[in-house]
Amino acid sequence: MLVAVVILGGITSIVKVTEKIVPLMCGIYLLGALVVLGANLGNLPEAFAAIFEGAFSGTAVAGGVVGAMIQGIRRAAFSNEAGIGSAAIAHSTVKTSIPVTEGFVASLEPFIDTVVVCTMTALVIVVTGNYSAADGDGIALTSDSFATVMSWFPIILSVAVVLFAFSTMISWSYYGLKAWTYLFGRSKTTELVYKMIFCAFVVIGSAMNLAAVTDFSDAMIFAMAFPNMIGLYFLAPVVKREMNRFLDMVNNKPQGPDAPSMRVVRDEAGVKPMV
Numbered sequence: 001m002l003v004a005v006v007i008l009g010g011i012t013s014i015v016k017v018t019e020k021i022v023p024l025m026c027g028i029y030l031l032g033a034l035v036v037l038g039a040n041l042g043n044l045p046e047a048f049a050a051i052f053e054g055a056f057s058g059t060a061v062a063g064g065v066v067g068a069m070i071q072g073i074r075r076a077a078f079s080n081e082a083g084i085g086s087a088a089i090a091h092s093t094v095k096t097s098i099p100v101t102e103g104f105v106a107s108l109e110p111f112i113d114t115v116v117v118c119t120m121t122a123l124v125i126v127v128t129g130n131y132s133a134a135d136g137d138g139i140a141l142t143s144d145s146f147a148t149v150m151s152w153f154p155i156i157l158s159v160a161v162v163l164f165a166f167s168t169m170i171s172w173s174y175y176g177l178k179a180w181t182y183l184f185g186r187s188k189t190t191e192l193v194y195k196m197i198f199c200a201f202v203v204i205g206s207a208m209n210l211a212a213v214t215d216f217s218d219a220m221i222f223a224m225a226f227p228n229m230i231g232l233y234f235l236a237p238v239v240k241r242e243m244n245r246f247l248d249m250v251n252n253k254p255q256g257p258d259a260p261s262m263r264v265v266r267d268e269a270g271v272k273p274m275v
Helices: 002-007 011-039 041-056 058-080 087-091 100-106 108-127 138-147 153-184 188-207 210-251
Strands: 263-267 270-274
Touching: 002 011, 002 153, 002 188, 011 041, 011 108, 011 138, 011 153, 041 108, 087 100, 087 153, 100 108, 100 210, 108 138, 138 153, 153 188
Parallel strands: none
Antiparallel strands: 263 270
């Protein structure tokens, strides 16, 4: 019902909700991780040693290539959406005369999601010694690791997981809406039909077996990534040209309060920076 309330409100409603939920959720989680790491500061060297030992052991080298290609890429795609073309839909709503700047903004997302949040999570699990536990899923393992320092933090983590799921659903509802209107036309009726179908699948997905949902999602994400990567290959020269133009414009920008403002004009050759 909450998902329906937000997505029926349109992109403005989605942005207002996610811009408040995501930073708050991420901030609380990282703060909790820092507390756990601070309480186990003496174990950090051993934790890094265990990570490197596990990564470069004979067993890891033998089976790690296949594991990284299959499981690693599957989870990475869920973590930061890099390479599957979905984030570009959100960034395309930004009003800017220099689109390449959104590429720089978008590059921060994998860094925050994967390099910062995922690394902090791994360190919390390893530094508390829970990484050797044979049972428990990822959320349960993380929850138990946080509980070693803060017994009440699993409650906060549960809220964070719910908020993460909620923000993910409403964000992806917009991605699907753009694809739907591209195929069936943009009108209030077609948009409403899509949103009702989406809300129905939220209920269906919640009632299904988790493995079936993730397997189907992996297959669909691969189906998105394959044509997107081909498109990126052919568009790479265009992206490089636009990026170089933008960097040249930035590097040549006069400094100081009296510097003239920058504006962009479009000619037949493309975007040209002008002072």
